[in-house]
Amino acid sequence: xxxxxxxxxxxxSSSVKYQLIDMADGSRLATGLVERIGEETSRxxxxxxxxxxxxxxxxxxxxxxxxxxxxxxxxxxxxxxAAVGHRVVHGGLRFTAPTVVDDEVLEEIERLVPVAPLHNPxxxxxxxxxxxxxxxxxxxxVFDTAFHTTMPEYAARYAIDVETADAHRIRxxxxxxxxxxxxxxxxxxxxxxxxxxxxxxxxxxxxxxSASAVRGGVCVDTSMGLTPLEGLVxxxxxxxxxxxxVFHLSRVAGMSVDEIDELLNKKSGMVGLCxxxxxxxxxxxxxxxxxxxxxxxxxxVHRLKKYIGAxxxxxxxxxxxxxxxxxxxxxxxxxxxxxxxxxEMGYAVDADLNSVRSDEPRLISPDYARVAVAVVPTDEELxxxxxxxxxxxx
Ligand SMILES: Nc1ncnc2c1ncn2[C@@H]1O[C@H](COP(=O)(O)OP(=O)(O)O)[C@@H](O)[C@H]1O
Ligand SMILES: CC(=O)OP(=O)(O)O
Ligand SMILES: [Mg+2]
Numbered sequence: 438x439x440x441x442x443x444x445x446x447x448x449x450s451s452s453v454k455y456q457l458i459d460m461a462d463g464s465r466l467a468t469g470l471v472e473r474i475g476e477e478t479s480r481x482x483x484x485x486x487x488x489x490x491x492x493x494x495x496x497x498x499x500x501x502x503x504x505x506x507x508x509x510x511x512x513x514x515x516x517x518x519a520a521v522g523h524r525v526v527h528g529g530l531r532f533t534a535p536t537v538v539d540d541e542v543l544e545e546i547e548r549l550v551p552v553a554p555l556h557n558p559x560x561x562x563x564x565x566x567x568x569x570x571x572x573x574x575x576x577x578x579v580f581d582t583a584f585h586t587t588m589p590e591y592a593a594r595y596a597i598d599v600e601t602a603d604a605h606r607i608r609x610x611x612x613x614x615x616x617x618x619x620x621x622x623x624x625x626x627x628x629x630x631x632x633x634x635x636x637x638x639x640x641x642x643x644x645x646x647s648a649s650a651v652r653g654g655v656c657v658d659t660s661m662g663l664t665p666l667e668g669l670v671x672x673x674x675x676x677x678x679x680x681x682x683v684f685h686l687s688r689v690a691g692m693s694v695d696e697i698d699e700l701l702n703k704k705s706g707m708v709g710l711c712x713x714x715x716x717x718x719x720x721x722x723x724x725x726x727x728x729x730x731x732x733x734x735x736x737x738v739h740r741l742k743k744y745i746g747a748x749x750x751x752x753x754x755x756x757x758x759x760x761x762x763x764x765x766x767x768x769x770x771x772x773x774x775x776x777x778x779x780x781e782m783g784y785a786v787d788a789d790l791n792s793v794r795s796d797e798p799r800l801i802s803p804d805y806a807r808v809a810v811a812v813v814p815t816d817e818e819l820x821x822x823x824x825x826x827x828x829x830x831x
Contacts, residue, residue: 440519442466443822444506446499446563447524449644450555451475453498453563456818457511460519460826467511471498481505495559499566513570520575521567522825524817526556526612526665528580535583535824538564538576546578552610552664555702556581577825584614585649585656592658592751609667611649611659613641616761619820620813621651624759627798627811635756638748640741641815642771643762644672644714648741650748658751660744666702669744670737672714675705677740707733716764716771738774745775749782757809758784766814767794772801776810783807 441461447454451474457467469483471492479492483505492498506512523538527549536542543564550557564576593609595602602608617639625632632654639649646669649659660668670676678701686692692700708714710733713722722730749755760772769791776786785806793799802810
Protein backbone atom coordinates (compact mmCIF):
# COMPACT_ATOMS: atom_id res chain seq x y z
CA UNK A 438 0.00 0.00 0.00
CA UNK A 439 1.38 3.42 -0.85
CA UNK A 440 0.94 6.05 1.80
CA UNK A 441 -0.83 8.99 0.22
CA UNK A 442 -2.33 10.79 3.19
CA UNK A 443 -1.00 14.03 4.65
CA UNK A 444 -2.02 15.35 8.05
CA UNK A 445 -1.70 19.14 8.20
CA UNK A 446 -1.45 21.02 11.48
CA UNK A 447 -1.95 24.78 11.30
CA UNK A 448 -1.27 26.08 14.79
CA UNK A 449 -2.17 29.74 15.27
CA SER A 450 -1.70 31.88 18.32
CA SER A 451 -4.91 30.65 19.98
CA SER A 452 -6.13 27.91 17.68
CA VAL A 453 -5.18 24.73 15.87
CA LYS A 454 -6.72 24.02 12.49
CA TYR A 455 -6.10 20.60 11.00
CA GLN A 456 -6.95 18.49 8.00
CA LEU A 457 -6.23 14.98 6.87
CA ILE A 458 -6.10 14.92 3.08
CA ASP A 459 -5.69 11.94 0.77
CA MET A 460 -3.50 13.28 -2.01
CA ALA A 461 -4.41 10.37 -4.30
CA ASP A 462 -7.85 11.86 -4.91
CA GLY A 463 -7.82 15.12 -2.94
CA SER A 464 -10.46 13.91 -0.49
CA ARG A 465 -10.58 15.49 2.95
CA LEU A 466 -10.83 12.63 5.42
CA ALA A 467 -10.92 14.87 8.46
CA THR A 468 -11.27 18.58 9.05
CA GLY A 469 -11.22 20.23 12.43
CA LEU A 470 -10.45 23.14 14.62
CA VAL A 471 -9.55 23.74 18.25
CA GLU A 472 -10.20 27.34 19.18
CA ARG A 473 -9.98 29.68 22.14
CA ILE A 474 -7.02 27.72 23.52
CA GLY A 475 -6.15 29.01 26.99
CA GLU A 476 -9.59 30.49 27.62
CA GLU A 477 -12.15 29.04 30.00
CA THR A 478 -14.28 27.47 27.32
CA SER A 479 -12.27 26.14 24.42
CA ARG A 480 -14.03 24.45 21.55
CA UNK A 481 -13.07 21.37 19.55
CA UNK A 482 -14.81 20.99 16.24
CA UNK A 483 -14.05 17.77 14.40
CA UNK A 484 -16.24 17.49 11.32
CA UNK A 485 -19.79 17.54 12.69
CA UNK A 486 -18.69 16.63 16.22
CA UNK A 487 -18.33 19.49 18.62
CA UNK A 488 -17.18 19.54 22.24
CA UNK A 489 -16.28 22.34 24.60
CA UNK A 490 -14.30 22.52 27.82
CA UNK A 491 -11.04 23.95 29.03
CA UNK A 492 -7.99 23.38 26.82
CA UNK A 493 -5.16 25.15 28.64
CA UNK A 494 -2.45 25.11 25.98
CA UNK A 495 -1.36 23.93 22.54
CA UNK A 496 -0.05 20.65 23.91
CA UNK A 497 -3.51 19.77 25.24
CA UNK A 498 -5.06 20.97 21.97
CA UNK A 499 -2.85 18.71 19.88
CA UNK A 500 -3.54 15.74 22.12
CA UNK A 501 -7.26 16.43 21.64
CA UNK A 502 -6.73 16.47 17.86
CA UNK A 503 -4.89 13.13 18.00
CA UNK A 504 -7.74 11.63 20.03
CA UNK A 505 -10.41 12.87 17.62
CA UNK A 506 -8.49 11.31 14.72
CA UNK A 507 -8.07 8.05 16.68
CA UNK A 508 -11.80 7.89 17.35
CA UNK A 509 -12.41 7.87 13.60
CA UNK A 510 -9.71 5.26 12.97
CA UNK A 511 -7.59 7.93 11.30
CA UNK A 512 -4.94 8.27 14.01
CA UNK A 513 -1.26 8.99 13.60
CA UNK A 514 -0.51 5.26 13.68
CA UNK A 515 -2.19 4.82 10.28
CA UNK A 516 0.12 3.18 7.70
CA UNK A 517 -1.54 5.27 4.99
CA UNK A 518 -0.08 8.44 6.45
CA ALA A 519 2.83 9.70 4.31
CA ALA A 520 3.84 12.72 6.38
CA VAL A 521 2.69 15.41 8.77
CA GLY A 522 2.83 18.96 7.43
CA HIS A 523 3.27 21.75 9.94
CA ARG A 524 2.62 25.41 9.35
CA VAL A 525 5.63 27.21 10.83
CA VAL A 526 5.21 30.96 10.95
CA HIS A 527 8.81 32.23 11.02
CA GLY A 528 11.51 30.64 8.89
CA GLY A 529 13.99 33.52 9.07
CA LEU A 530 16.48 33.86 6.23
CA ARG A 531 17.31 30.21 6.03
CA PHE A 532 14.06 28.41 5.27
CA THR A 533 12.72 29.32 1.85
CA ALA A 534 11.15 25.95 0.99
CA PRO A 535 9.34 23.08 2.76
CA THR A 536 11.84 21.35 5.02
CA VAL A 537 11.93 17.93 6.69
CA VAL A 538 12.37 18.58 10.40
CA ASP A 539 15.28 17.02 12.25
CA ASP A 540 16.77 18.09 15.60
CA GLU A 541 18.89 20.78 14.02
CA VAL A 542 15.99 22.27 12.03
CA LEU A 543 13.86 22.24 15.17
CA GLU A 544 16.60 24.14 17.02
CA GLU A 545 16.66 26.78 14.29
CA ILE A 546 12.85 27.18 14.48
CA GLU A 547 13.26 27.54 18.23
CA ARG A 548 15.93 30.22 17.73
CA LEU A 549 13.31 32.25 15.83
CA VAL A 550 10.83 32.31 18.75
CA PRO A 551 11.71 35.91 19.71
CA VAL A 552 10.52 37.13 16.29
CA ALA A 553 7.30 35.07 16.32
CA PRO A 554 6.53 34.74 20.02
CA LEU A 555 2.81 34.05 19.57
CA HIS A 556 3.32 31.47 16.84
CA ASN A 557 6.60 29.53 16.63
CA PRO A 558 6.22 27.98 20.12
CA UNK A 559 2.85 26.52 19.10
CA UNK A 560 4.34 25.21 15.85
CA UNK A 561 7.20 23.59 17.78
CA UNK A 562 4.77 21.91 20.17
CA UNK A 563 2.92 20.46 17.18
CA UNK A 564 6.11 19.06 15.69
CA UNK A 565 7.25 17.56 19.02
CA UNK A 566 3.94 15.82 19.69
CA UNK A 567 3.52 14.45 16.17
CA UNK A 568 7.10 13.22 16.21
CA UNK A 569 6.66 11.50 19.55
CA UNK A 570 3.54 9.73 18.28
CA UNK A 571 5.13 8.66 14.98
CA UNK A 572 8.94 8.91 15.10
CA UNK A 573 9.31 7.17 11.73
CA UNK A 574 7.16 9.66 9.80
CA UNK A 575 8.57 12.71 8.00
CA UNK A 576 7.54 15.89 9.81
CA UNK A 577 7.66 18.68 7.24
CA UNK A 578 7.69 22.38 8.08
CA VAL A 579 6.08 24.81 5.60
CA PHE A 580 6.99 28.40 6.39
CA ASP A 581 4.75 31.48 6.30
CA THR A 582 7.79 33.54 5.35
CA ALA A 583 8.82 31.46 2.30
CA PHE A 584 6.61 33.10 -0.34
CA HIS A 585 7.96 36.54 0.59
CA THR A 586 11.63 35.75 0.11
CA THR A 587 11.33 37.06 -3.46
CA MET A 588 10.71 40.61 -2.23
CA PRO A 589 13.26 43.01 -3.70
CA GLU A 590 15.88 44.18 -1.24
CA TYR A 591 14.48 47.72 -1.20
CA ALA A 592 11.12 46.36 0.01
CA ALA A 593 12.66 44.01 2.57
CA ARG A 594 15.07 46.55 4.11
CA TYR A 595 14.21 48.92 6.92
CA ALA A 596 15.96 52.26 6.61
CA ILE A 597 18.11 51.70 9.69
CA ASP A 598 21.86 51.34 10.11
CA VAL A 599 22.88 48.45 7.86
CA GLU A 600 25.47 46.98 10.23
CA THR A 601 23.05 46.85 13.13
CA ALA A 602 20.32 45.41 10.93
CA ASP A 603 22.58 42.73 9.51
CA ALA A 604 24.08 41.80 12.88
CA HIS A 605 20.60 41.01 14.19
CA ARG A 606 18.98 39.89 10.93
CA ILE A 607 16.51 42.74 11.14
CA ARG A 608 14.56 42.97 7.91
CA UNK A 609 11.03 42.55 6.64
CA UNK A 610 10.15 38.85 6.31
CA UNK A 611 6.37 38.87 5.83
CA UNK A 612 3.91 36.16 6.91
CA UNK A 613 0.75 34.30 5.80
CA UNK A 614 2.83 33.45 2.71
CA UNK A 615 1.13 30.10 2.12
CA UNK A 616 -2.19 31.92 1.94
CA UNK A 617 -0.89 34.77 -0.25
CA UNK A 618 0.61 32.21 -2.65
CA UNK A 619 -2.53 30.08 -2.83
CA UNK A 620 -4.97 32.99 -3.12
CA UNK A 621 -2.96 34.87 -5.75
CA UNK A 622 -2.91 31.72 -7.91
CA UNK A 623 -6.62 31.04 -7.38
CA UNK A 624 -7.38 34.65 -8.29
CA UNK A 625 -5.53 34.27 -11.59
CA UNK A 626 -7.57 31.11 -12.23
CA UNK A 627 -10.79 33.00 -11.51
CA UNK A 628 -9.77 35.57 -14.15
CA UNK A 629 -9.00 32.77 -16.63
CA UNK A 630 -5.31 33.69 -16.64
CA UNK A 631 -2.04 32.14 -15.54
CA UNK A 632 -0.36 33.55 -12.39
CA UNK A 633 2.42 34.97 -14.60
CA UNK A 634 -0.10 37.13 -16.47
CA UNK A 635 -1.62 38.99 -13.54
CA UNK A 636 -0.79 41.49 -10.81
CA UNK A 637 -2.79 40.90 -7.66
CA UNK A 638 -3.21 42.59 -4.29
CA UNK A 639 -4.08 39.93 -1.70
CA UNK A 640 -5.75 41.05 1.53
CA UNK A 641 -5.52 38.23 4.08
CA UNK A 642 -7.81 39.44 6.85
CA UNK A 643 -8.07 36.92 9.68
CA UNK A 644 -7.29 37.48 13.32
CA UNK A 645 -3.81 38.29 12.11
CA UNK A 646 -3.99 40.28 8.88
CA SER A 647 -1.61 41.15 6.08
CA ALA A 648 -1.63 42.52 2.55
CA SER A 649 0.68 41.55 -0.28
CA ALA A 650 1.52 42.81 -3.75
CA VAL A 651 2.05 39.92 -6.16
CA ARG A 652 3.43 40.65 -9.62
CA GLY A 653 3.18 37.80 -12.11
CA GLY A 654 3.00 35.22 -9.32
CA VAL A 655 5.96 36.69 -7.41
CA CYS A 656 5.59 38.56 -4.12
CA VAL A 657 7.09 42.06 -4.37
CA ASP A 658 5.86 43.55 -1.09
CA THR A 659 3.91 42.63 2.00
CA SER A 660 2.68 44.48 5.06
CA MET A 661 4.10 42.36 7.91
CA GLY A 662 7.74 42.81 8.79
CA LEU A 663 10.35 41.38 11.15
CA THR A 664 7.42 40.00 13.15
CA PRO A 665 3.68 39.61 12.46
CA LEU A 666 3.03 42.93 14.23
CA GLU A 667 3.60 45.41 11.40
CA GLY A 668 1.03 46.58 8.87
CA LEU A 669 -2.73 46.29 9.00
CA VAL A 670 -4.90 46.70 12.09
CA UNK A 671 -5.63 43.20 13.47
CA UNK A 672 -7.81 41.53 16.07
CA UNK A 673 -5.43 42.24 18.95
CA UNK A 674 -2.34 43.73 17.21
CA UNK A 675 -1.76 47.40 16.46
CA UNK A 676 -0.12 47.05 13.06
CA UNK A 677 1.83 50.15 11.96
CA UNK A 678 2.65 52.72 14.64
CA UNK A 679 5.36 55.32 15.06
CA UNK A 680 8.20 53.30 16.64
CA UNK A 681 8.72 56.21 19.01
CA UNK A 682 5.48 55.17 20.74
CA VAL A 683 7.58 52.39 22.28
CA PHE A 684 10.21 54.83 23.65
CA HIS A 685 7.44 57.06 24.92
CA LEU A 686 5.67 54.22 26.76
CA SER A 687 8.98 53.21 28.28
CA ARG A 688 10.23 56.64 29.31
CA VAL A 689 7.01 58.44 30.12
CA ALA A 690 4.59 55.65 31.10
CA GLY A 691 7.30 53.56 32.80
CA MET A 692 6.29 50.35 31.05
CA SER A 693 8.74 47.47 30.62
CA VAL A 694 9.58 46.05 27.20
CA ASP A 695 7.52 42.94 27.97
CA GLU A 696 4.54 45.04 28.96
CA ILE A 697 4.77 47.06 25.75
CA ASP A 698 5.10 43.86 23.73
CA GLU A 699 1.96 42.50 25.39
CA LEU A 700 0.13 45.80 24.85
CA LEU A 701 0.89 45.97 21.12
CA ASN A 702 0.44 42.26 20.37
CA LYS A 703 -2.47 41.27 22.58
CA LYS A 704 -4.31 44.35 23.83
CA SER A 705 -4.34 46.55 20.75
CA GLY A 706 -5.97 46.38 17.33
CA MET A 707 -9.74 45.98 17.42
CA VAL A 708 -9.68 44.72 21.04
CA GLY A 709 -7.76 47.80 22.13
CA LEU A 710 -9.99 50.18 20.22
CA CYS A 711 -13.39 48.77 21.16
CA UNK A 712 -13.03 45.68 23.36
CA UNK A 713 -14.04 43.17 20.66
CA UNK A 714 -11.81 41.40 18.16
CA UNK A 715 -14.52 39.53 16.28
CA UNK A 716 -15.49 41.60 13.25
CA UNK A 717 -19.08 40.28 13.40
CA UNK A 718 -19.47 41.79 16.85
CA UNK A 719 -17.72 45.05 15.89
CA UNK A 720 -20.03 45.56 12.90
CA UNK A 721 -23.14 44.64 14.90
CA UNK A 722 -22.25 47.20 17.56
CA UNK A 723 -21.31 49.85 15.00
CA UNK A 724 -24.64 49.45 13.22
CA UNK A 725 -26.40 49.95 16.56
CA UNK A 726 -24.60 53.26 16.96
CA UNK A 727 -21.80 52.25 19.36
CA UNK A 728 -19.16 54.99 18.96
CA UNK A 729 -16.14 52.91 19.98
CA UNK A 730 -17.05 50.15 17.53
CA UNK A 731 -17.63 52.72 14.75
CA UNK A 732 -14.22 54.25 15.39
CA UNK A 733 -12.52 50.83 15.47
CA UNK A 734 -14.15 49.93 12.16
CA UNK A 735 -13.04 53.27 10.74
CA UNK A 736 -9.42 52.81 11.81
CA UNK A 737 -9.39 49.24 10.42
CA VAL A 738 -10.77 50.24 7.03
CA HIS A 739 -8.66 53.38 6.72
CA ARG A 740 -5.46 51.34 7.16
CA LEU A 741 -6.67 48.79 4.64
CA LYS A 742 -7.40 51.50 2.09
CA LYS A 743 -3.93 52.96 2.56
CA TYR A 744 -2.34 49.60 1.75
CA ILE A 745 -4.55 49.14 -1.32
CA GLY A 746 -3.36 52.55 -2.50
CA ALA A 747 0.27 51.81 -1.70
CA UNK A 748 0.27 48.45 -3.48
CA UNK A 749 -1.55 49.92 -6.48
CA UNK A 750 1.43 52.26 -6.77
CA UNK A 751 3.96 49.48 -6.16
CA UNK A 752 2.42 47.28 -8.86
CA UNK A 753 1.67 50.07 -11.35
CA UNK A 754 -1.02 47.94 -12.96
CA UNK A 755 -3.43 45.95 -10.81
CA UNK A 756 -5.60 43.23 -12.35
CA UNK A 757 -7.33 42.11 -9.19
CA UNK A 758 -7.63 42.66 -5.47
CA UNK A 759 -8.58 39.52 -3.55
CA UNK A 760 -10.16 39.42 -0.09
CA UNK A 761 -9.49 36.29 1.95
CA UNK A 762 -9.46 34.69 5.46
CA UNK A 763 -12.16 35.02 8.16
CA UNK A 764 -12.90 38.73 7.76
CA UNK A 765 -12.07 39.01 4.06
CA UNK A 766 -14.25 36.05 3.09
CA UNK A 767 -17.19 36.90 5.31
CA UNK A 768 -17.46 40.59 6.01
CA UNK A 769 -19.29 42.39 3.21
CA UNK A 770 -19.22 45.68 5.20
CA UNK A 771 -15.41 45.60 5.41
CA UNK A 772 -15.08 44.91 1.67
CA UNK A 773 -17.57 47.62 0.76
CA UNK A 774 -15.92 50.21 3.01
CA UNK A 775 -12.35 49.35 1.93
CA UNK A 776 -13.12 49.67 -1.79
CA UNK A 777 -15.60 52.54 -1.47
CA UNK A 778 -14.20 55.81 -2.81
CA UNK A 779 -11.56 54.13 -4.99
CA UNK A 780 -13.67 54.30 -8.18
CA GLU A 781 -11.30 56.80 -9.82
CA MET A 782 -8.54 54.22 -9.34
CA GLY A 783 -10.59 51.59 -11.18
CA TYR A 784 -11.91 49.74 -8.13
CA ALA A 785 -15.63 49.19 -7.49
CA VAL A 786 -17.87 46.75 -5.61
CA ASP A 787 -21.34 45.68 -6.71
CA ALA A 788 -23.59 45.67 -3.63
CA ASP A 789 -25.62 42.62 -4.72
CA LEU A 790 -22.58 40.53 -5.61
CA ASN A 791 -20.88 41.61 -2.38
CA SER A 792 -23.78 40.37 -0.26
CA VAL A 793 -23.75 36.84 -1.72
CA ARG A 794 -22.51 34.22 0.76
CA SER A 795 -20.53 31.39 -0.78
CA ASP A 796 -17.48 29.20 -0.26
CA GLU A 797 -16.49 29.56 -3.92
CA PRO A 798 -14.04 32.09 -5.37
CA ARG A 799 -16.12 34.88 -6.91
CA LEU A 800 -16.02 38.37 -8.37
CA ILE A 801 -17.82 41.16 -6.55
CA SER A 802 -16.94 44.02 -8.90
CA PRO A 803 -19.32 45.28 -11.62
CA ASP A 804 -18.43 44.56 -15.26
CA TYR A 805 -17.35 48.12 -15.94
CA ALA A 806 -14.69 48.17 -13.19
CA ARG A 807 -11.13 48.23 -14.53
CA VAL A 808 -9.83 46.13 -11.64
CA ALA A 809 -11.48 42.87 -10.62
CA VAL A 810 -12.44 42.74 -6.94
CA ALA A 811 -12.67 39.13 -5.76
CA VAL A 812 -13.47 37.05 -2.71
CA VAL A 813 -11.18 34.01 -2.77
CA PRO A 814 -11.37 31.60 0.18
CA THR A 815 -7.93 30.64 1.36
CA ASP A 816 -6.90 27.04 1.95
CA GLU A 817 -3.60 27.04 3.82
CA GLU A 818 -4.04 23.37 4.73
CA LEU A 819 -4.42 22.22 1.11
CA UNK A 820 -1.48 24.35 0.00
CA UNK A 821 0.67 22.92 2.81
CA UNK A 822 -0.43 19.35 2.00
CA UNK A 823 0.49 19.81 -1.67
CA UNK A 824 3.92 21.19 -0.86
CA UNK A 825 4.57 18.43 1.67
CA UNK A 826 3.42 15.65 -0.65
CA UNK A 827 5.57 16.96 -3.48
CA UNK A 828 8.57 16.90 -1.14
CA UNK A 829 8.10 13.43 0.39
CA UNK A 830 7.21 11.82 -2.94
CA UNK A 831 10.27 13.24 -4.68
N1 LIG B 1 -19.22 35.83 9.32
C1 LIG B 1 -18.22 36.65 9.67
N2 LIG B 1 -18.32 37.98 9.50
C2 LIG B 1 -17.33 38.81 9.84
N3 LIG B 1 -16.15 38.38 10.35
C3 LIG B 1 -15.98 37.08 10.53
C4 LIG B 1 -17.00 36.14 10.20
N4 LIG B 1 -16.52 34.90 10.50
C5 LIG B 1 -15.28 35.07 10.99
N5 LIG B 1 -14.96 36.38 11.02
C6 LIG B 1 -13.71 36.99 11.49
O1 LIG B 1 -12.63 36.16 11.14
C7 LIG B 1 -11.73 36.04 12.24
C8 LIG B 1 -11.00 34.72 12.17
O2 LIG B 1 -10.40 34.59 10.93
P1 LIG B 1 -9.39 33.40 10.60
O3 LIG B 1 -8.94 33.58 9.21
O4 LIG B 1 -10.00 32.12 10.97
O5 LIG B 1 -8.24 33.82 11.60
P2 LIG B 1 -6.99 33.07 12.21
O6 LIG B 1 -6.54 32.03 11.20
O7 LIG B 1 -5.99 34.17 12.38
O8 LIG B 1 -7.44 32.47 13.50
C9 LIG B 1 -12.61 36.21 13.46
O9 LIG B 1 -11.88 36.73 14.53
C10 LIG B 1 -13.65 37.20 12.98
O10 LIG B 1 -13.21 38.52 13.23
C1 LIG C 1 1.39 35.24 11.11
C2 LIG C 1 0.05 35.42 11.72
O1 LIG C 1 -0.31 36.52 12.12
O2 LIG C 1 -0.74 34.33 11.77
P1 LIG C 1 -2.25 34.24 12.35
O3 LIG C 1 -3.07 35.15 11.50
O4 LIG C 1 -2.61 32.79 12.20
O5 LIG C 1 -2.19 34.71 13.78
MG1 LIG D 1 -4.88 32.17 9.95
